[in-house]
Amino acid sequence: MLFWSKINKGATEGDEKLTAANKRLLTGIHRLQFEPLPRTKVHSSGMEKLPMMGRRIVLFPLPLLDYMNPMFQLAEILHAKGFSISIIHTNFNAPNPKNHIGFTFHPISDGLLASEASSLDLITLFDILNVKCVAPFRDRLSQMLSDALEEEPIACLITDGMLHFTQTVADSLKLPRLVLRTSNVSSLLAIAALPLLRQKGYLTVQDSQSELPVPELPPLKVKDIPSVRSSNSEAFFQLTTRVCKGIKASHGLIVNTFEELEDPAIAIVRQDFQIPVFAIGPFHKIIPASSSGLLTLDKSCIEWLNTQAPKSVLYVSFGSAAAIDEIEFGEIAWGLANSERPFLWVVWPGMVRGSKGSHPLPDGLTQMISGRAHIVKWAPQEDVLAHPATGGFWTHNGWNSTLESICEGVPMICLPFIADQMSNARYVTDVWNVGLRLEGKLERGEIAMTIRGLMSEKEGKEMRERAAFFKEKANLCLEEGGSSYKSLESLASHISSF
Numbered sequence: 001m002l003f004w005s006k007i008n009k010g011a012t013e014g015d016e017k018l019t020a021a022n023k024r025l026l027t028g029i030h031r032l033q034f035e036p037l038p039r040t041k042v043h044s045s046g047m048e049k050l051p052m053m054g055r056r057i058v059l060f061p062l063p064l065l066d067y068m069n070p071m072f073q074l075a076e077i078l079h080a081k082g083f084s085i086s087i088i089h090t091n092f093n094a095p096n097p098k099n100h101i102g103f104t105f106h107p108i109s110d111g112l113l114a115s116e117a118s119s120l121d122l123i124t125l126f127d128i129l130n131v132k133c134v135a136p137f138r139d140r141l142s143q144m145l146s147d148a149l150e151e152e153p154i155a156c157l158i159t160d161g162m163l164h165f166t167q168t169v170a171d172s173l174k175l176p177r178l179v180l181r182t183s184n185v186s187s188l189l190a191i192a193a194l195p196l197l198r199q200k201g202y203l204t205v206q207d208s209q210s211e212l213p214v215p216e217l218p219p220l221k222v223k224d225i226p227s228v229r230s231s232n233s234e235a236f237f238q239l240t241t242r243v244c245k246g247i248k249a250s251h252g253l254i255v256n257t258f259e260e261l262e263d264p265a266i267a268i269v270r271q272d273f274q275i276p277v278f279a280i281g282p283f284h285k286i287i288p289a290s291s292s293g294l295l296t297l298d299k300s301c302i303e304w305l306n307t308q309a310p311k312s313v314l315y316v317s318f319g320s321a322a323a324i325d326e327i328e329f330g331e332i333a334w335g336l337a338n339s340e341r342p343f344l345w346v347v348w349p350g351m352v353r354g355s356k357g358s359h360p361l362p363d364g365l366t367q368m369i370s371g372r373a374h375i376v377k378w379a380p381q382e383d384v385l386a387h388p389a390t391g392g393f394w395t396h397n398g399w400n401s402t403l404e405s406i407c408e409g410v411p412m413i414c415l416p417f418i419a420d421q422m423s424n425a426r427y428v429t430d431v432w433n434v435g436l437r438l439e440g441k442l443e444r445g446e447i448a449m450t451i452r453g454l455m456s457e458k459e460g461k462e463m464r465e466r467a468a469f470f471k472e473k474a475n476l477c478l479e480e481g482g483s484s485y486k487s488l489e490s491l492a493s494h495i496s497s498f
């Protein structure tokens, strides 16, 4: 999950690609915009639709795809638990009410022009939303609370952690607020530690020290600290400090993860934040795939996967925002070709900086990869990862992609670009041991070697076995008596107790 943006202008040589990619990332103009699709519920046990409880929950998502989708998944999960759902949303990136039958929708004026919003970097956008939304949000919520006196009582408010101003509003209206964190708990620990890390001088270290470990935050290295690569690190620091303060003052934290994956980090957050933590994920295993958008899901890749041998294909996707330059595109393409392994690659229009449409493959490559490669603009990722032919995932380690890969037992090649992707990759390689990391400058020889290591060699086989272990845990945690099942029960009781 893309969590923050902008990286240090003075990033290390090996990180040139990060700087370039991040510049691209900063301009929302290139960000893919999506509309959450209507969902068909496939509840696991305990998710049968319950009669309405006579309690309403108000949810307020951050108006960006990566943040809206998990919020709507959560809304559907709670709706299935018997709560009525109201959504407050900004006019910017407004959701389509037709996609969520049974919810009520309450727009507020954010004062943002779509053109303005799409040209802002994420931190600035978050800061603006935290200012411009205060009055309209407070007015709308206050109106809903007084209307609810005659209708159905509102039990609580659930908002994205980034919308930290909502804590003050909720307090002033005496309404309990819970926070949804759309990324994981381990990366929350990293941002919560920023004041300490700053005090100790980690945030201003030389590039030459970026490989040093951070003993206060194992297993992270200096380069994995969220703000180390940020050119507006002060704004990021202020934002995350407010976010953490808002979480600490809330009535609880809901996270799209599961205990078996992040048990130690969850225990630390429970202790340090002194609030209940509800790890109820993986959401996508409770409520199926959600996102579509400007790009149509290309289902041809499933037909193509059907023709491939079991566990033979490397799936390659860097999410919806990470962009690469022409040279990197060439190195990736040749690395894939030279690996001599079948691959399925997502290249969305504009993913290569400077190209508006689809980017052509380097000369001479098409013939070389004929019969063992399939390139699409946008894939049905969850189906791809669940397909028996998929044996590995080369990913940027956005939290959704990382979690989806873990849940299907698919080992990863990690190429994190920014933000929580850095710590996600570190956990994948050093804690869960289900992936290899590509470090430094992208180079075709290194890429081919890493692919062969993951897809064919003993190391890759061991990672696949460990990934299968987590896949089993991810399935079990949602079964009756499983950790996420119990957490969801606790969350429903917690909300009902307000």
Ligand code: UDP
Pocket: 001, 002, 066, 291, 317, 318, 319, 320, 321, 322, 346, 377, 378, 379, 380, 381, 382, 397, 398, 399, 400, 401, 402, 404
């Ligand atoms: N995704 C998809 N098809 C693609 C590429 C990505 O459906 O071809 C989905 C993927 O399943 C995941 C989301 O897009 O749910 C990407 O989220 P993530 O947090 O991994 O990365 P971000 O796009 O936020 O950088």
